[in-house]
Amino acid sequence: MLDETRILGSEEWCRLEDMGIPAIKARVDSGAKTSSIQANKVKIFTKGLEDWVRFEVNPLQDNRSISILCQAKLYDVRSVKSSQGISEERPVIKTPVTIGEHTFEIELTLANRDTMEYRMLLGREAINERYLVDPSKSFGQGNVSQEEISRKYKPYMTEKSGLTLGLLASNPELYSNKRIVEAGELRGHKVVFLNVENVYMKLDAGSPEIRYRGGNILDKFDAVIPRIKPSVTFYGCALLRQFDTLGVYCLNSADAISKSRDKLFASQLFSKNDIHIPITGFAKSPMDTKDLIRMVNGSPLIIKLLESTQGKGVVLAETNKAAESVINAFKSVQTNILVQEFIKEANGQDIRCFVVNGKVVASMQRQAQKGEFRANIHQGGAASLIKITPEERKLAIKSAKVLNLDVAGVDIIRSNRGPLLLEVNSSPGLEGIENATGMDIANVMIETIEKKLKYSH
Template sequence: MKLAILSRNSKLYSTRRLVEAARERGHSVRVLDPLRCYLRIASDGFAMHYKGKPIAGYGAVVPRIGASVTRYGCAVLRQFELMGSYTPNSAAAIARARDKLRCHQVLAAEGIGLPTTVFGDNPDDTADLLAMLGPPPHVIKLNEGTQGAGVMLTEKLSASRAAIETLRGLYAHFLVQEFIAEAKGADLRCFVVGEKVVAAMRRQAPKGDFRSNLHRGGTARPVRPTRAEAETAVRAARILGLRVAGVDMLRSRRGPLVLEVNSSPGLEGIETATGIDVAGAVIDHVVAMATSRKRAANAVLTDS
């Protein structure tokens, strides 16, 4: 099958592993920088060029769209969808997952466990906003932060107010959440492909920090999620419309709590920690779904 991987850097571990997995399975694969794709949109059809030449005919597209290029990257991915390419994560699903506030609202409405979260805009409401959340410690997160950036822990009410005032002065969008002390600085990353968790790892924050992101010095080890954790991860990804996702959860006294659903989860940390060929699982799923979709479309044409 002719595959495309949307990525700004072909040398990144995740991109390289997807290319390797596709070629090992006999597929044609090309890495395309989404910012070098440009589009023609008209009622008589859609077209796309890449570095001066037309591109078309891709059976499937695997998006690796960074947060900094979400809007343009999603426009390119949407064009591929309109031109008939299959993608495990649609442009609409990626945009939905990238907005932490929207993501939390959608998941909470479906009964997914989450840390209690508050959101407000007016400075006059800060005291009541924090009262709705409860006593500190509080976790304050930028709405579109990634890899632990833009996340802070405040242990006093005065510190929470000061952090909120600072972020509002910068016109930043942020959420405030309860701190789950029993997690002890650890979280669970479940890598979902299709309808199952293909790999999972427990990430532990370094001493003196509460953020377990590997980019922040956290450590990881393989783990077998409980049935409740695996079911929660798969449900969260499905609700957001993602077929490939990294679902981050905390283990709490009231069960698994979803922190974030990542639509472009990194492969290096989880493959290194678990030894599982996650890239291969992604490619196998994408090809199987694209093939099934093509057969269904051909059957409809034959019947008509």
């Protein structure tokens, strides 16, 4: 008969006494060679003549407030392939582990497992010649109750305090930025304004860093809210990628923002995903201007710079001759433009849907000023509350999803052939839509961060 003390289930409780971790749930995975543990803020340092590694572990999946600072002698730095097939360099340590009644030494790679269900993975090197695995069981070596967990972790528990959030933007006086700071603080969080141009970074496999003017290391943030203006898109997205490397959640990723700011690429993604937009043309050579105009159903038509935002860099050409002149003038100075059909029946109106975490949380209708063709409250247009149709709601949600944006301002126009997507803004302003709808959208954004981080008051 098999010795029950040598049979593991698909998940087991482990104790790592040398690291000060009284209980951590591990997934037993014989498909993985090396065991690994969730680690944040990993930093390699020298102690005497030896390399050591310092890191933080959040041992309980749904509780970020418990963080245990660990350090161990660096055993190796190894290239490990993730479940997505991506290879990355990870520090490796050796430490004793206790499972049930047995204690033995294992190798552990330090990995960012924030998105994983288990904070630890037990690989086959730890299992071989020690245990058999019965995947139909759980906790073959004994379960740990919630009461025991609370007792074991009581020394690590502090008074519930809020998150530390970074607002990555350029102007602290803007309405939207003020509202986000206010909403975060009202929910008990610390919100720090970070001027994009005052943040810089250290690129290093062993100890990457982000610093702020004067040399302050930014290593205490739970999440970053990007409000990056178009002129600093490249640098702002580089900073977001660095925050992501350090395990900081970003409300809109660098990749999603980059896609949304490249209007040509975004339009191609929308077409590919069966999202209807006004007929749009793009060409490099001035030789094709006449056909380009015909392709989008002739004048009047819209000409917009690829990097245009908030209605700036958008021109209405009322005749074919005017369109040719404007298009060729832009091309003569090597400026990329899109040419788009003009939706006359919209009568200068469009709809802004504010999408947060896959839901339309508010919608407003914008009416252009007399003599203007584009509804734009930044240029004096009027905004009012509107009830959108199920089709418009579906279009707004799908458009944000295609770009992987957690927060998006989705602009829609009503046409004779149904709603059409105009564009998606990754840093939508709050003033117009909060005033028009009475919705506290800044609060919804902060709530979304709390949900993503599984934070509870």
